Amino acid sequence: METVQQTQSEFTLPVKRKRKLTKDHLLAIGFLLPSVILIAIFVYGFIAWTGYVSLSNWNSLVPDLSFAGLKNYIYLFNDFRFQSDLRNTLVFTILFIGFVIIIGQLLAVLLDQKLRGKSIFRNIFFFPMALSFVVTGVVWQWLLNPSTGVNLFLQKLGLELKWYTDTNILAGFKWGHIEFGIPVAIIAVVIAAVWQMTGFSVAMYLAGLGGIPDEVREAARMDGATEFQIYRKIILPLLQPITVSVVIIMAHISLKIFDLIYAMTGPGANFVTDVPGVYMFETTFRGNYYASGAAIAIIMLLSVAVFIVPYLISSRRGES
Amino acid sequence: MTARRVTVPIFYLLLIALSLFHLMPIYVMVVTSLKPLDQVTLSEMWKLPTQLDFSSYVTSFEKLAPNFLNSIYLVVPATLLSALFGAMNGYVLSKWKFKGSDTLFTLILFGMFIPYQSILIPMIQFLREVQLYNTIPGLIFIHVVYGQPITTLMFRNFYAGIPDEMIESAKIDGAGFLRIFQHIMLPLSITGFVVVAIWQFTNIWNEFLFAVTITTSDQQPIMVALQNLSGSQIVQWNVQMAGALLAALPTLLVYIFLGKYFVKGLLAGSVKG
Structure with a gap:
């Protein structure tokens, strides 16, 4: 999310500065991107998934993701x-x-x-x-x-x-x-x-x-x-x-x-x-x-x- | 200065008392591990062994050796990879700041404080899906992913100490992003890598929750095997204490020889740095 916002905001900067930084900025994003994706999925995505499971009926070996509300x-x-x-x-x-x-x-x-x-x-x-x-x-x-x-x-x-x-x-x-x-x-x-x-x-x-x-x-x-x-x-x-x-x-x-x-x-x-x-x-x-x-x-x-x-x-x- | 004559002995008394409290478990571990089983009676646990008996070490080593190796296979790649990720992220987040980079950093940092129980169920589903469940590579993957926040934090704090002028003058000389990283940052990062590697090594070696949920029997790292040792029917305390010492040995040795860097890591990990 952050990197997307970042590249968008770059477009609003003066063209001169942007051209000078383009390659290095792309590399910087390339350095960060793997981590950002991993954290986004495995921290935030998985927390959301756990939250979803906590609202489900999955209380046996067989996954049952039907909605249970706050029952648990x-x-x-x-x-x-x-x-x-x-x-x-x-x-x-x-x-x-x-x-x-x-x-x-x-x-x-x-x-x-x-x-x-x-x-x-x-x-x-x-x-x-x-x-x-x-x-x-x-x-x-x-x-x-x-x-x-x-x-x-x-x-x-x-x-x-x-x-x-x-x-x-x-x-x-x-x-x-x-x-x-x-x-x-x-x-x-x-x-x-x-x-x-x-x-x-x-x-x-x-x-x-x-x-x-x-x-x-x-x-x-x-x-x-x-x-x-x-x-x-x-x-x-x-x-x-x-x-x-x-x-x-x-x-x-x-x-x-x-x-x-x-x-x-x-x-x-x-x-x-x-x-x-x-x-x-x-x-x-x-x-x-x-x-x-x-x-x-x-x-x-x-x-x-x-x-x-x-x-x-x-x-x-x-x-x- | 007469006050010092009274206070200094009191200071020493307090320090020695608390030192004894801290050393007591180590004393009992060492003493017990060197006794034969028939001497490991409850009433004599504080006494020194009458003769040295290393058979507990032999027994516990036989039981724990495969798991000890598993831990090595786990710790070495996981430490190196998470340190590398940390260096890359720390470099960008300290020297190539952009709008929102501090927010992004905070979002990454949050990952090191979460209770891992909150990602464990999807993680197991995921690892099963990609055939990494119950494998050392699966654990390596986990420790690389969840090691990134702390390693990023440590490297970011470390790189913040490298003057921006160095980067600026390198840019004027025509060096780009990669060259600055390779020729300025990395050579200056040796201490950083040592601190981060020691920290990650210790944490991953000692980790238990992922180890016990992701792996079974012959894939288990040392800490799970140690815990299983105490779960058996007859508790052989001498074997258990010898096992605990064996399991603790690598991190203890690292602390004894590189303790200075361990403490640096600890302070760097407390966010403010």
Whole structure:
């Protein structure tokens, strides 16, 4: 679409300039065209197709694309499992982002100090990002196994935690078909996810701290501010744009999370660790409920788009 | 400066505590993988092995080796092709801007944030149609298509750092679109290619959703095979931990030797660059 508009608008430009650029401009279009076509079909076209499937009756192995209206969506929002997924995703997202931001900021400030061995510490915090969520899931599944792992230490403190096998809901109250609140089992998954992704926010904040000119701190020191005050009153507020980026990137990871939970816990008893990504996978590829699966996918997409679209638009504006 | 005497130990204490949290899984992985099965009891998981036993590595290697190869066949072409597309797009979108090019860029960029569940059903239909379902080339195709937004973003940010004056003076010397790309941009892109390649290599190696839905049994990449290892009836934790380490090894090695570029990629991928 864009390239079509582009060539049309070229005709309105003065003829002299157009002639000079013609060949190069054609080449530029040629460079972009394959990608534009691929993205148009496989991103936008396929999303539209998924949307179409989500409005159909295709809930068996045999494709049936007859129009079903919002039937699949209405079914989902009344479904115990999907309501549990929404609760879990909300709780997971808030806890996950909260910890990633707090620990990330703390570690970045610590690594910003003049300390020996900084690069070793930095690498320790960064390396889990190079790992697959599947590896993380496999390892943490064992570490947080109720009869072993960290519980061997916690038992000495008199704690006997059930981690991801716990079906309790904290601060729960009845909401729809489900108990709304904080599923204890989700905390186990949050720990694994925070372990893996903290490095991301540390890296972002460190880059932000590096971008703050020394004069800013110097000036504050001259005015008699303590180091603590400098961070609290000057540096951390300057890092706010970074926090926005980290929140949005983490939110989109969290809303579409699948592999970590699939490898670590699966849906869990009573769906205490289920998320839309896992439900979509199981209902579509294990149960052949294609229209239902497509509806879950579209809901996931919309929830991500709520964060991402304004972010993309604002970062484009910030550029120009 | 007396304040530093108090704060520095506290800083170290915090750093060490959080480092232990970060290293704990690696410790358990390594220790467990080196134990024979009869020593892998739940109550002794934190203890060092009494003698080194590499049999878990042999077992997991035998099970995972074909999938490890599949991942190599997948990652190498997918990384190279998506990097090439990214360089081409990034060049046009940074140095040959036209009316609407920024909007087009944003539309491309959106593709890297979508949950891939939202294209998965048509993708499987499509791959079946073109006979690429359950094949490595099918997965390569997917990773090239959906890798483009991030590689385009990285190269566009990278090329934005190359001064426009260089391009202008080359144009005055009579160089055209292709010559500028070939003789100015590409030679200056080596760092860009390293950053993008490392990023794509890591992401594609670690990817799971496409791998588990597009391929079955002998076509499966390593991460699916690793996940299947834990799905078996008797969980042999030592074999599983050895398998997890084997599966993680390539990306860990890349991080250990080229971590600087990995972090660069991470920062470049956060849109603003």
